[in-house]
Amino acid sequence: MPGNFGEILQHMRVMTLKELLQFRRDIFLLIVVIYAFSIDIYVAGSGIEMELKQAALTVADYDQSPASRDLIYSFRQPQFKFQGMEMNGDRAMDLLDAGKTMLYMEIPADFNEALLAGRPTQIQLLVDTSNSVLGSLATSYAAQIVAGFGIQKAMERLSVGGAMGGSLPMVNSAHRVWFNPNGKDRWFVPINEMLTMITMLSIMLPAAAMVREKERGTVEQLLVSPLTPLEIMLPKVFAMTLVILIGVTLAVFGVLGPVFDIPFRGNMLLFYVLTAIYVFSTAGFGLAISTVVNNLAQVGLMVIMLLSPMLLLSGAFVPPEAMPKILGYLILLSPMHHYIEIVMGIFLKGVGLDVLWPSVAGLLIVGTAVFSFGTWRFRRQFG
Amino acid sequence: MNWARFTAVVAKEWAEITRDRLFLVLAFVVPPALMVVFGLGMNLDVENIPLAIVDHDHSPQSRDYAYRMIDSRYFDFKGYLHDEHQIPKLISRGDVRAVVVIPPKFGQDLVAGRSVSVQTLLDGQFPLRANIARGYIGAINANYSQELISSFLSRAAGLSPDQARQQMGNLRLEMRMLYNQSGKSIWSLAPKLIMMVLMMTPPLLTAVSVVREKERGSILNIYASTVSRAEFLLGKLMPYAGISMVNGVFLWGIAVFYFEAPFKGSFGFYLLATFIYSFTTTGIGLLVSSFVKTQIAAVVITMVVTLVPAILFSGMLFPLSSMGPEAQVIAHLAPAMHYGQIIDGAFMKGIGLDRLWPSVVSLLIYALALFLLAYYFFTKRPQE
Numbered sequence: 001m002p003g004n005f006g007e008i009l010q011h012m013r014v015m016t017l018k019e020l021l022q023f024r025r026d027i028f029l030l031i032v033v034i035y036a037f038s039i040d041i042y043v044a045g046s047g048i049e050m051e052l053k054q055a056a057l058t059v060a061d062y063d064q065s066p067a068s069r070d071l072i073y074s075f076r077q078p079q080f081k082f083q084g085m086e087m088n089g090d091r092a093m094d095l096l097d098a099g100k101t102m103l104y105m106e107i108p109a110d111f112n113e114a115l116l117a118g119r120p121t122q123i124q125l126l127v128d129t130s131n132s133v134l135g136s137l138a139t140s141y142a143a144q145i146v147a148g149f150g151i152q153k154a155m156e157r158l159s160v161g162g163a164m165g166g167s168l169p170m171v172n173s174a175h176r177v178w179f180n181p182n183g184k185d186r187w188f189v190p191i192n193e194m195l196t197m198i199t200m201l202s203i204m205l206p207a208a209a210m211v212r213e214k215e216r217g218t219v220e221q222l223l224v225s226p227l228t229p230l231e232i233m234l235p236k237v238f239a240m241t242l243v244i245l246i247g248v249t250l251a252v253f254g255v256l257g258p259v260f261d262i263p264f265r266g267n268m269l270l271f272y273v274l275t276a277i278y279v280f281s282t283a284g285f286g287l288a289i290s291t292v293v294n295n296l297a298q299v300g301l302m303v304i305m306l307l308s309p310m311l312l313l314s315g316a317f318v319p320p321e322a323m324p325k326i327l328g329y330l331i332l333l334s335p336m337h338h339y340i341e342i343v344m345g346i347f348l349k350g351v352g353l354d355v356l357w358p359s360v361a362g363l364l365i366v367g368t369a370v371f372s373f374g375t376w377r378f379r380r381q382f383g
Numbered sequence: 384m385n386w387a388r389f390t391a392v393v394a395k396e397w398a399e400i401t402r403d404r405l406f407l408v409l410a411f412v413v414p415p416a417l418m419v420v421f422g423l424g425m426n427l428d429v430e431n432i433p434l435a436i437v438d439h440d441h442s443p444q445s446r447d448y449a450y451r452m453i454d455s456r457y458f459d460f461k462g463y464l465h466d467e468h469q470i471p472k473l474i475s476r477g478d479v480r481a482v483v484v485i486p487p488k489f490g491q492d493l494v495a496g497r498s499v500s501v502q503t504l505l506d507g508q509f510p511l512r513a514n515i516a517r518g519y520i521g522a523i524n525a526n527y528s529q530e531l532i533s534s535f536l537s538r539a540a541g542l543s544p545d546q547a548r549q550q551m552g553n554l555r556l557e558m559r560m561l562y563n564q565s566g567k568s569i570w571s572l573a574p575k576l577i578m579m580v581l582m583m584t585p586p587l588l589t590a591v592s593v594v595r596e597k598e599r600g601s602i603l604n605i606y607a608s609t610v611s612r613a614e615f616l617l618g619k620l621m622p623y624a625g626i627s628m629v630n631g632v633f634l635w636g637i638a639v640f641y642f643e644a645p646f647k648g649s650f651g652f653y654l655l656a657t658f659i660y661s662f663t664t665t666g667i668g669l670l671v672s673s674f675v676k677t678q679i680a681a682v683v684i685t686m687v688v689t690l691v692p693a694i695l696f697s698g699m700l701f702p703l704s705s706m707g708p709e710a711q712v713i714a715h716l717a718p719a720m721h722y723g724q725i726i727d728g729a730f731m732k733g734i735g736l737d738r739l740w741p742s743v744v745s746l747l748i749y750a751l752a753l754f755l756l757a758y759y760f761f762t763k764r765p766q767e
Binding site for chain 1: 403405406409410413416417420421423424425428429430431432433448459472475476477480492493494495496497498499500501502503504505507509511512514515517518519520521522524525526527528529531532535536540549553554555556557558559560561562563567568570571572583584587588591592595598599674675676677678679680681682683684685686687691695713724727728731732734738
């Protein structure tokens with residue numbers, strides 16, 4: 001180990017500058033990192049919502065009465081969209097097969113009569129549930145609409161509504177969605193996309209920066225230089241953390257705020273400190289990868305292998321309570337899981353350390369473990 | 384195109400792949416591993432939503448109403464709360480995702496024939512789940528209301544309870560769920576996962592294989608040789624498209640035998656579509672490789688341009704019909720969406736080329752266009 005502290009600092013500074021210089025000279029890499037923190041987030045966030053909207057409804061109306069028209073009209077925008085009539089069942093099946101219509105409703109010829117007389121009558125509804133999520137939304141909305149329609153018609157027939165002064169014992173619900181009014185994904189998706197980019201780059205950039213030296217052979221030069229393994233390794237992580245933090249600033253102030261009107265409710269300093277910790281510790285994965293592999297194709301595969309489960313199972317798309325128990329526990333080992341809780345908490349809920357401390361503790365513990373593992377592998381290989 | 388030179392490039396590339404043991408293993412292990420992990424973890428069935436109830440009424444009616452929520456398999460009842468003060472903390476921490484607040488005089492109002500409004504607070508962090516939970520609560524309310532009204536009617540209009548129920552429930556809805564009768568999300572998800580996983584690795588591998596030669600300088604041998612541009616690019620593409628095809632068969636096996644997703648279409652059609660798709664995905668990698676000079680850039684760019692559209696715009700998580708106009712355009716530009724439609728048709732609907740030919744043709748156009756662009760931009764006389 002070289003002696004004094006000043007010397008170490010000098011080594012670190014020079015090496016960090018070298019990494020930044022190398023990064024800046026790769027013009028395509030620079031462009032794509034800017035893209036990742038701006039256009040990519042914009043594209044991901046614009047217009048994507050996980051809600052049933054404009055589901056096409058095709059109808060075979062054998063009754064053509066005021067009642068049947070009323071019913072069709074109850075399937076309203078924005079959830080449903082009346083697509084047209086189609087009396088021919090085979091052709092309707094074709095429409096369903098081709099995905100041109102999602103629902104196909106058959107109204108029987110005696111529909112109006114039966115409703116007026118109080119006789120039982122039946123509506124057929126075929127629903128394309130090949131997307132199970134949309135299918136379940138569509139079926140539950142349709143069931144509510146038809147049930148409401150039935151009650152309304154029965155009340156008209158028995159003229160109870162009028163007699164009782166329009167009052168009936170019913171339970172209505174008033175919904176309030178917290179942290180994301182209107183239940184829009186417009187807030188959720190772009191933030192999540194930013195987190196994805198942070199995670200991806202914080203694993204990949206240090207790994208790639210290290211493996212590149214291996215592949216080109218410049219690592220030999222570094223090893224014979226007076227630098228210690230830590231002095232080779234840490235500047236790469238510092239430099240890439242800096243790059244990513246600049247990217248985050250671009251994303252938060254350039255895209256999330258102005259374009260999507262996402263309020264930043266919490267403490268900015270806390271957000272930056274925790275983001276820096278997250279990026280730094282996640283880089284440990286990258287360092288560990290760089291000790292196992294020899295070329296960048298392998299880096300790519302390893303990153304995909306590690307990153308994709310982390311992203312999709314981080315609790316961002318599927319909450320932990322909906323996962324198999326074992327995966328639910330494994331998720332706790334992913335630093336991203338804790339980080340997402342932190343960012344959503346600071347961003348949307350405006351909460352501070354008093355609420356977030358379990359996630360922060362989780363991030364610190366997992367992050368330290370990851371980074372120590374990366375450092376240990378690195379020192380063993382290059383020490 | 385000279386066949387001998389073309390096969391020589393393929394053979395060289397293949398030798399390079401097989402000599403890199405770690406790479407070879409990863410190329411065949413990563414896709415199936417991803418498929419299994421995603422399939423197990425991406426549970427989109429919305430059940431066991433953690434629920435708490437605040438009952439300000441404490442009447443028999445309010446307890447009866449609360450039990451309808453508690454008994455539902457869609458909710459996981461976490462307990463009664465004394466008042467609303469605890470709600471923000473519980474939802475912030477994700478301990479509960481929905482809270483139902485029953486107002487005072489709930490029972491009294493209902494008995495008197497007045498309608499009552501019940502507050503539902505939902506955690507919007509998972510919008511899809513909030514929407515579905517809202518649907519469930521709405522359905523429970525509708526059901527409960529219908530019973531209330533019929534018993535009210537029997538008192539008010541002097542009907543017997545049976546008559547009243549018949550009068551209220553004379554309109555029946557018979558619903559048939561097509562293509563995925565079970566409603567299991569894995570049946571819908573498994574085919575889409577094939578699409579996503581096959582989009583993840585092939586472009587990356589192809590791009591890196593070309594750029595590596597640039598970075599190492601071995602591409603100078605190609606520049607100086609008689610190998611033409613088309614022979615070189617196609618020769619680079621072949622092995623990776625082949626790996627992707629083999630993985631396509633593996634993934635199909637995992638979807639059908641492990642996840643037990645129904646496959647109603649023809650396997651031959653699936654192979655044909657996957658074959659074209661493999662050339663499209665590797666074509667993306669080829670195009671990227673013609674621009675960049677370093678492997679880092681190649682890796683980062685391919686991941687950003689392929690992964691995001693494959694996850695967001697393929698209709699896997701977010702339905703196409705729900706997208707705004709800009710997103711619709713982007714979705715149609717992403718080849719993953721077309722393959723997604725094909726594979727949905729082949730798996731769940733059992734339809735083939737006769738119906739899906741527009742998507743197949745789109746994919747073909749992609750494959751050709753990508754290759755031609757890469758051909759156009761790749762030059763044997765680079766300007767330094």
